[in-house]
Amino acid sequence: MSQPLSLVAVVLVCLTTLAVGGLGLRLSRRTSDFYVAGRTVSPRLNASAIGGEYLSAASFLGVAGLVYGSGVDMLWLPIGYTLGYLVLLVMVAAPMRRSGAYTLPDFAEARLGSRAIRLVSSVLVVAIGWLYLVPQFQGAGLTLTLVTGAPQWVGGLVVMVVIAAAVGAGGMRSITFVQAVQYWVKLTALAVPAFVLLFLWFRAGHPAPVVPPEWHSPLRTGAPDDHTLYRTASTVLALSLGTMGLPHVLVRYYTNPDGVGARRTTVTVIALLGTFYLLPPVYAALGRVVYPTLPDGVRQDSIVLRIPGELAGGLGADLLTAMLAGGAFAAFLSTASGLAMSVTGVIDQEVLRPRLARLTGGDAPAVRGFRFAAVAAVVLPYLLSRAIEPLGLATTVGLAFAVAAATFAPLIILGVWWRRLSTTGALAGVLTGGTATVAALGTTMLRGDLGGWVGALLANPALWAVPLAAGTAVAVSLLTPGRVPATTTRTMVRLHTPERIALARSRVRD
Incomplete structure (x- = not known):
């Protein structure tokens, strides 16, 4: 179907994105402006921004599609x-803000004092970001x-540019x-059609929509040997811990003024997400x-986009x-911008800035490398998106969550709360979790779901890969106490000391 009004809506969303984004061109001057918005973002604004970037295509289109296909099991998403x-x-909102880091690799190096863990973290940030993009x-x-x-390649190209x-x-x-x-654009764009369609449905005298009985039977939609309970538990664990490990989510906490602001931001985010997720089941x-x-x-x-044409007319x-x-386009743009920002920061810091500094003797403007990195961050995943077959929005996003849960989540939790974490232990945990998850999911992608326990364990590895990664990090750390950084105590005090107390101590010293 070809609808000029839809094209107009997409163009308006894109122009709004460019116009609002242009405000930053006048406000961004320092490095902290580009990386963490000067650490001056209020909790309400930051919560809306997090809601905007977190509610991706998987939330706007994919969740309704999965609930439509598999029933209420998918409401666990x-x-x-x-x-x-x-x-x-x-667990980590306030301490991560107090770390003073710009990126997740910054935090890893500051906590563990290791260039190796920083390098591995940088590679993971780019890999997860591109997998999500x-x-x-x-x-x-x-x-x-x-x-x-329009041809398939056009939509992705528009988002990339x-x-x-x-x-x-x-x-x-x-x-x-x-x-x-864009959070409020997405909420409005999903809520208004839902209420209008329900109004039209009931005004026409139709009874409440009826779905097959098995559609609303929790945890009973799979085959008897599908191990649905395990799959559901593993998915929930991947999503809950994977959120912590998503680089584009964590970087937003560095923009709050302090740890209290980070906590207030999170409470508001939970309310905003809860409101949004009331709507996809209606479309399903x-x-x-x-x-x-x-x-x-x-x-x-595509179910969400097709329903109005079937229930309404003209x-x-x-x-x-x-x-x-x-x-939907607002969802693509907002999530892609957060992912591109996290990948851009790593490419700039780890690759382009050191090279430009060597070539120019340290005189290259910091902004130049950042903008080159912004282009590189989106061009390569766009080309990859054209080269591989779509797996489904929610499915592909789930892969990113699983990898993040088995790598960054144990690193962050142990780094924030366990002072005996050693550099060797952290590195072993990240590599173990990443390798196990990628191997399991790669096997599933290449050979399909094998069914039975083997298929369940490979297709949903979080429930065993996360404990494996965390256990490896703890065991190796206990075996290598000499590799615990000498600055651990000072770093832990910084992470867990409220800003008011830290400020009072500095005034006493002055």
Whole structure:
């Protein structure tokens, strides 16, 4: 289907992103402006920005599609997404802000005093960021093709160009404003059509939408040997701990003024996410009424965009579809901007800035390398998105969560709370978790779900890979006490001392 109104909505979202992002061009001057927005972002603005970048294509389109296809089992996905911020609130939000780091590799090196762990963390940030970016580009292509008939490559290209411009213009200051605006755009774009469609449905005299009984039977949608309970538990663990390990999520906590602000941000984020996730099940239920069985060639991810054309007609259907298309593009742009920001920071710090410093004798402007890095951060995953077959938005995003949960989550939790963590132990834990997860998921991607316990363990590795990584880090650390950094006590005091107490101590010393 080709709808001019949908194209107009997509163009408006892109222009709004560029216009709001342009504000950062005038406000960003220092390195801290580009990396952490000068550490002056208020909790409410930061919470909206986090909601904007976290609610990706997997949330806007993928969750409804999965609930449509598999029933209420898939409601564990939004629960896991939201639970991740509760874990962040309780365990690491304030300490990570007090670390004073710009990026996750900065924190790893500051805590463990090792260039090796910094290098491994940098590689992981880029890998997770690109793994998460690929479905954003693919989803953008799917959406634009569905609502306008444009070729598949166009949607991803548009997202790539807009994000490179927004991130390069003003770094974190730019995308903070962009993501905060786009959260409310996404919420409105999903909520208004949902209420209108329900109103039209009931006004026409239809009874409440009826779905198959098995659709709402918790944990009973799989085959008897599918081990659904294990798969669900592993998925929830991957989502709740993976949130902590996503580089584009953690970097937002560095933008708060202090640890108290970081905690307030997290509480607000939980409320914003909870509000948003009330809506995808509505589309899933309506999709079951419209499509009792999925037609050939129709992807689950496209259900949300197809429903208005089936339940409404004429200009009204076109307007509702245009709103959903604009909201979907806002999801692609906001999440991609956060991912591009985290990858850009690592590429700039670890690759481009040292090279430019050597070539120019240290006189190269800091902004130049950052903007080159912004381009590199989006071009390569876009090319990758064109080279591989789409796996489904929520599925691909789940891979990124699983890798993050088995690598960064143990590193951060132990780094923040366990003073006996050694450099060797941390490195062993990260490598073990990363290798195990990538091997398991890679086998599933290449050979498909093998079924039985083998298939369940390989397709959903978080429930065993996370304890394996954490156990390896603890065991190796206990065997290498000499590799515990000498600065550990001082670093731990900094992470856990409230800002008011630290300020009072500095005044006493002065």
